[in-house]
Amino acid sequence: MAFVARSLTLDLIRAEVLATGQVVADSVRCVQCGVCSYNCPIGLDVRAYVWCNAAIEDPRCLTCGQCIARCPRGVLRFAPTDHSRA
Amino acid sequence: MGLRYVIVGAGVAGIAAAESLRTREPSASVTVVTDDPAGFYSRPGLAYYLSGLIPETQLFPRSPAELRALGLTWVQARANQLDPYAHRLILADGQTLAYDKLLLATGARAALPDFPGSELDGIVTLDSLADTRSIVRRARQGLQAVVVGGGITALEIAEGLNARGCRVHYMLRGARYWANVLDPDESQLVEDHLRATGIILHHHSQIREAIGKRGRLIAVETMAGERIPCALLAVAIGTHPRLDLAQSGRLKLDRGILTDAYLKTSAEDVLAAGDVAQVYNEVTGKATLDTLWATARAHGEAAAATMAGIPTPYRRTVAQNVTLLAGIPTTIIGSVGSGEDADLVAIARGDSETWRMAGSAWVVVDPHPVNRLRLMLGEQTLKGALVMGDQTLSRPLQRLIAANADLTPIRQALLADKSAIAHLIMSFYAEWEQSHADKR
Numbered sequence: 001m002a003f004v005a006r007s008l009t010l011d012l013i014r015a016e017v018l019a020t021g022q023v024v025a026d027s028v029r030c031v032q033c034g035v036c037s038y039n040c041p042i043g044l045d046v047r048a049y050v051w052c053n054a055a056i057e058d059p060r061c062l063t064c065g066q067c068i069a070r071c072p073r074g075v076l077r078f079a080p081t082d083h084s085r086a
Numbered sequence: 087m088g089l090r091y092v093i094v095g096a097g098v099a100g101i102a103a104a105e106s107l108r109t110r111e112p113s114a115s116v117t118v119v120t121d122d123p124a125g126f127y128s129r130p131g132l133a134y135y136l137s138g139l140i141p142e143t144q145l146f147p148r149s150p151a152e153l154r155a156l157g158l159t160w161v162q163a164r165a166n167q168l169d170p171y172a173h174r175l176i177l178a179d180g181q182t183l184a185y186d187k188l189l190l191a192t193g194a195r196a197a198l199p200d201f202p203g204s205e206l207d208g209i210v211t212l213d214s215l216a217d218t219r220s221i222v223r224r225a226r227q228g229l230q231a232v233v234v235g236g237g238i239t240a241l242e243i244a245e246g247l248n249a250r251g252c253r254v255h256y257m258l259r260g261a262r263y264w265a266n267v268l269d270p271d272e273s274q275l276v277e278d279h280l281r282a283t284g285i286i287l288h289h290h291s292q293i294r295e296a297i298g299k300r301g302r303l304i305a306v307e308t309m310a311g312e313r314i315p316c317a318l319l320a321v322a323i324g325t326h327p328r329l330d331l332a333q334s335g336r337l338k339l340d341r342g343i344l345t346d347a348y349l350k351t352s353a354e355d356v357l358a359a360g361d362v363a364q365v366y367n368e369v370t371g372k373a374t375l376d377t378l379w380a381t382a383r384a385h386g387e388a389a390a391a392t393m394a395g396i397p398t399p400y401r402r403t404v405a406q407n408v409t410l411l412a413g414i415p416t417t418i419i420g421s422v423g424s425g426e427d428a429d430l431v432a433i434a435r436g437d438s439e440t441w442r443m444a445g446s447a448w449v450v451v452d453p454h455p456v457n458r459l460r461l462m463l464g465e466q467t468l469k470g471a472l473v474m475g476d477q478t479l480s481r482p483l484q485r486l487i488a489a490n491a492d493l494t495p496i497r498q499a500l501l502a503d504k505s506a507i508a509h510l511i512m513s514f515y516a517e518w519e520q521s522h523a524d525k526r
């Protein structure tokens with residue numbers, strides 16, 4: 001099944017996010033399907049962070065945006081590190 | 087001795103309650119009774135397992151070790167009877183289980199078809215992991231399959247079977263898909279996408295009979311007399327709360343188990359949460375059902391607090407669901423439609439009854455061909471919104487609707503220039519967020 005990328009501007013903002021941002025969640029949208037964790041190239045359990053409505057604070061996170069792009073429910077997004085908890 | 091807490095059901099409502107009780111009372115006895123041997127898994131995730139997006143192992147949000155660490159007593163059995171006076175449950179094997187506080191989180195089950203032949207092998211519903219495994223086992227390349235029903239689940243099954251190489255016929259009773267939530271253009275968009283992936287749509291089409299040979303499905307016959315050969319028929323015509331246990335305890339029922347805002351049922355020390363609970367809304371004076379993951383979780387957490395002696399009402403948020411409809415990311419927030427859907431006999435999965443309470447509201451549509459934005463504009467506030475495609479606006483809209491934000495400053499402009507609504511909402515939201523943040 002073809003997946004529509006969440007945002008076409010993803011690649012453009014990626015470089016910026018790498019320096020100043022992190023992945024944050026809007027957990028009420030999440031159904032714990034695990035698609036995000038399954039697609040994280042370094043095997044972070046993104047879903048577990050989302051359950052706690054926490055930002056992905058693991059320093060290993062590449063901010064590659066795979067989890068954001070693959071989540072079928074628009075739960076995840078990049079946000080500047082200082083305002084991580086929306 | 088601490089209180090004995092018993093929870094029936096290991097879905098998200100039951101597990102959220104169990105985790106919450108454990109945090110509140112680290113040494114209390116918490117027992118979870120479930121008749122599903124697969125335990126706790128993501129039910130909405132079943133659709134992604136069916137379409138091949140994730141493997142089965144990915145469906146479990148908790149590892150066995152994490153579950154063990156919670157220190158729950160796990161009873162794998164069906165609870166058959168409830169005696170609220172004696173504070174006792176009777177399990178299928180005859181064992182009894184005493185409780186001080188009981189939570190019924192028994193969920194909902196797919197409504198079964200009633201046409202002749204509906205008992206044939208090859209007719210399936212999608213409720214549980216076992217159902218999904220059985221569909222995956224049957225769904226071979228080139229197999230002819232028919233899907234009937236509406237809402238998200240029917241679509242997900244049709245797409246899942248299609249992704250597995252089946253030749254899928256999707257039969258709709260009415261003129262279009264999900265007529266009481268989507269508007270005609272949105273239905274069209276979804277149907278076009280389905281056709282583009284090879285799914286064959288049949289409108290105004292209803293099954294008269296399922297035809298079998300030696301107990302196995304071989305075809306369906308429609309009311310119009312058309313015969314479609316098929317080895318698989320998936321039925322997704324809605325869900326019914328699982329009420330048997332509550333019934334046996336003579337709890338007050340309507341379509342679900344009736345509860346007050348604190349999720350307390352008519353029986354002392356018995357609460358209900360999740361898909362099974364029909365919860366009283368103090369604002370509307372009505373009790374409604376939801377079949378939403380986030381709502382079930384919030385119910386579970388509120389019920390646990392009340393059970394632990396801190397009366398906590400379930401705080402309603404605006405009902406919303408974000409999903410892929412035929413591959414199009416779609417967010418439905420608040421009230422967006424009205425009336426009945428001929429393809430559903432009851433509330434569909436991933437659905438909320440409040441989505442059909444739109445009443446009189448102005449409809450404003452951004453006419454962009456791929457990305458669609460529909461706002462249900464009340465006198466001063468937004469009552470609902472549907473965002474298809476680009477999701478940039480879905481979070482701002484969710485916040486504005488939840489907060490009942492006063493849109494008077496841009497209301498006329500929204501009605502006047504439909505092509506500008508996305509821009510108007512975004513700039514209004516930016517200012518609103520700012521003033522909101524200042525006030526805090």
Ligand SMILES: Cc1cc2nc3c(=O)[nH]c(=O)nc-3n(C[C@H](O)[C@H](O)[C@H](O)COP(=O)(O)OP(=O)(O)OC[C@H]3O[C@@H](n4cnc5c(N)ncnc54)[C@H](O)[C@@H]3O)c2cc1C
Pocket residue numbers: 031094095096097098099100119120121122125128129130131132133163164165166191192193194212213214238239242328331359360361362376377378379380382407408409435436437
């Ligand atoms: C295919 C599919 C797609 C969905 N899509 C969405 C979606 O897009 N968005 C969304 O928000 N929601 C969606 N949902 C709905 C969501 O999964 C439910 O709202 C949620 O799972 C409800 O949780 P619950 O804990 O109330 O009940 P359930 O998850 O149904 O759990 C109930 C549990 O109780 C057990 N049980 C019942 N009776 C007994 C008994 N007598 N004795 C012992 N055990 C018993 C059952 O075995 C089960 O484990 C979908 C569901 C399905 C199946």
Ligand code: SF4
Pocket residue numbers: 029030031032033034035036037046047050070071072073074075076
């Ligand atoms: S992919 Fe999205 S919906 Fe699924 S678990 Fe991850 S954040 Fe939640």
Ligand code: SF4
Pocket residue numbers: 023039040041042043044046056060061062063064065066067068
């Ligand atoms: S941004 Fe990339 S590395 Fe970070 S959690 Fe998401 S998928 Fe994993």
